[in-house]
Structure formats: C-alpha cells, structure tokens
Amino acid sequence: MNATHAETTGFTFNFLWYYPRLVTALVFRPAPRSHATLQHWVLAHILFMWNKAWRHATDTIGMECVSLATKKSVAEIDPHHWKTRLLSEVIRGLYVLVILSWPFWALLIALRTGRRRYACWNNLIDNLTIVISEPKTDYSTWREPLSSISFYIPLLYVCSRTGIYLPDEKNETDKYCRQFGIATPRVYSLADAPLPPGEYVVKPIRGSSAKGIVFISDPEPYLADKDLIVQEVLRNPLEQRRIWGSEALASIRCFTVTTTENTREIAGAVLRIPMNGGRFDNTTHGNGYARVDRDGWLERAYTDNEFANGFSFHPLTNERIEGVRLEHFAECIQLAIRTHEALAAELPVLNSDIALTEQGPMLIEINRAPGQYWNMYRDGFSEKCVAALCRGIARAARQSVRPRSGLLFPAHDNLWDGERSHVEAT
Secondary structure, three states: OEEEOOOOOOOHHHHHHHHHHHHHHHHHOOOOOHHHHHHHHHHHHHHHHEEEEOOOOOOOOHHHHHHHHHHHOHHHHHOHHHHHHHHHHHHHHHHHHHHHHHHHHHHHHOOOOOOOOHHHHHHHHHOOOOEOOOOOHHHHHHHOOOOOOHHHHHHHHHHHOOOOOOOOHHHHHHHHHHOOOOOOOEOOOHOOOOOOOEEEEEEEEEOOOOOOOOEEEHHHHOOOOOOEEEOOOOOOOOHHHHHHOOOOOOOEEEEEEEOOOOOOEEEEEEEEEOOOOOOOOOOOOOEEEEEEOOOOOEEEEOOOHHHHEOOOOOOOOOOOOOOOOOHHHHHHHHHHHHHHHOOOOOOOEEEEEEEEOEEEEEEEEEEEOOOOOHHHOOOOHHHHHHHHHHHHHHHHOOOOOOOOOOOEEEEEOOOOOOOOOOOOOO
C-alpha cells in the first residue's frame, strides 16, 4: 500500500480542511459532493469496510493487504487463521496512522522539493490517494487523481446497500451476457465436446492481469473445471492488427457513468496496444495505451515505463498510432453503454473492456476495481466519474441495507465469524 499525490490548479487552504474533512467522514459519514470530500470518504470507508467481502472470505481489502505483506497469493491465505486476522488488523492500524499523520508526511515531502514548498505541501494534503497493488503509473501528472480503490470502495458500498453485485467472474459474465444479448466470446462446456481442431484460450474465472491464461489446442481436459472457462480465440480486424503485427487481441478500456437523467454516457476510453510481441494487451505486461477521443481518433501511445515522450509510431512495427481512426469505435461505445445498462444498472460507474473483432464489437470483461491511465484525464473524465460516484453513494445511503431480488448476487457482510461464504445467483 502506498500513498501518491497530484498537483492541483489554484490555491486553497487545504491544510486547514484536512482534519475537519477526515473527522467528518469518520464520524458523521456524509455522502461526498466533490473530489476532495470523495477522497476523504474513501479514506474513511477503507477503514469501515476493511473486512467486508465482495463475495468470498478472502476477497477483502484486509486479505489483499495480507497477500501483499506475505507475498502469497490470496488463494494461499487462510482468512480464518488467527495469525492472518492479526496481521490484517496490524496493517489496518498502520493504515490509520498513515491517514492521521498524512499532513506531517506531506510537509516532509514538500520540504524535499526545494521550491514552492508551501504550495506543494498545501496541494499534497488534499490529494492523498491510496493505491493497493496497482500498475506503476505517474500520478504526479494527474489532476484530481482516482485510483482503483477510489472506484472500488464506492462500488462495494453501493452493492452492500442495494444487495446487487456485479457479475465480474468470467463464467457469470458470460451467463448474463447471453441472457441480455450482449456480444461476448463463446464459452465452451462439456456439452460441446468433442471440440473441433483449433486454438482455444483457457482463463481462470477470477483471473486478472492475464494471470493463468493459456492458449491451447486440446482444451477438453479443462471443460469440467469450475474454476476455469474455455473460450474461442478472437482476432482484431486486419487493419488494427497491422499496427502491432501480432495475433494479440487488443481491447478498448471504456469507462461509462450514470448521469443525472439516469442514462449512461462514456467518460473516457483508451486502446490497449500490444507492444511486447506476446498474446496479451495488459499494460502490466509492458504494453501500451493510447487515448481514444470521442470520434475514434487515437492519440499518442504510452507505456508504464514511458511517460515523457510516448510513441507516435509502434516501436516494433513502425506503424502509425497517433492520428489513426478506429473503425466502428461508436459501436464499441454503444456496447459499453449497453453493458452498463444491462449488467450494472445500480452502479454509478462501470469499466468494460471492449474489443473490435472480426465478428464485430465484443465485451471481453468487466472490472470492479479498474485501473486507469493518466492520459484518460481529459475532457472532464475525473469530474464525470466523481459526480457519478457521489450521486451513487448518496442514493445508496438513503436506502435500507437489504438483499434484493434482481440481477446478480446477495450482499455479504464481514466474514470474521468463521463462516465461509457461498454465493448463489438470484
């Protein structure tokens, strides 16, 4: 866990507001109304929701921190062992110390800058962002930054209040996509055996960052494994594949938000561009990302290791990136909006990874804790996301906490009582 910051424009007396806002968020817990109050609300609710599971006992902020501290995967951790619980509470205590002493640490950081120390300190205080196991990125260039936690904590709160959860496990995503007619890669089952010759992709249903994904020509031994799915292998159209020169499937990361009219609109999008010669587009594998404007035009591409200059041309193929127009981009955005309306109508923000394939736009996956990219922060991206999150929190706060019959899953509360959770689709 680490804290990052961003410079903001203008000048306010943030050092006077830090503790009043934090105490208000911790004690009175009002719904946030701005980026600053949202950040303080998130800081407080990380503490409150430390042991609240998304769906499984290991699926909590506390267990994620234990995983990072012990360098073990979450699957290797027993969340009910007393040592695990003790370590989780120790980390939570350290987290409390961090947020309570942040103005002091911000002052030390500001003193090391060598110039404009007072302004730097003032800005640092109001831009504490908690990051847990997120790809390396340069938050110092972001205005009003949001991390994965900035999205996840509000979504966890809304889901726990409404009792409706996002179907983010890949087998569930496939089930509801088929139910609502959302285009997504075909998933094969035992009923489809024997499968015709060809290449297939096998994925863990709870995987992320392409971990555990394999391409295989004989997938039938995996068809009965409930923790895996077997999918068809898709390809982007030739005009896109020509840019990176491989069979890797590139996707568009789309952020859609719920507006005041209870409709959905796109807040920002980036094309994740394969750059390492592999089969994945994940930026944690050294691949690039280029912002896509509303008309589908690509801007300069960057990687997690290249913030300064970026790439107008692909570093491996020398094909142009900047200034290329993505065909059928509008259709991809419409699919992202349709996904939000069908699978996550209760949620204020949704991240959908959409790929334009030879068969048309398809939903590849949805993420409850999406990573963003600094070049998305244009045309009001942060403002739209913050406004939607604040409205969603306020709406959920007015509701009674109760399971609801509906699309997805009943809410699960803290799991320190020793009971192991199970999830049933409603």
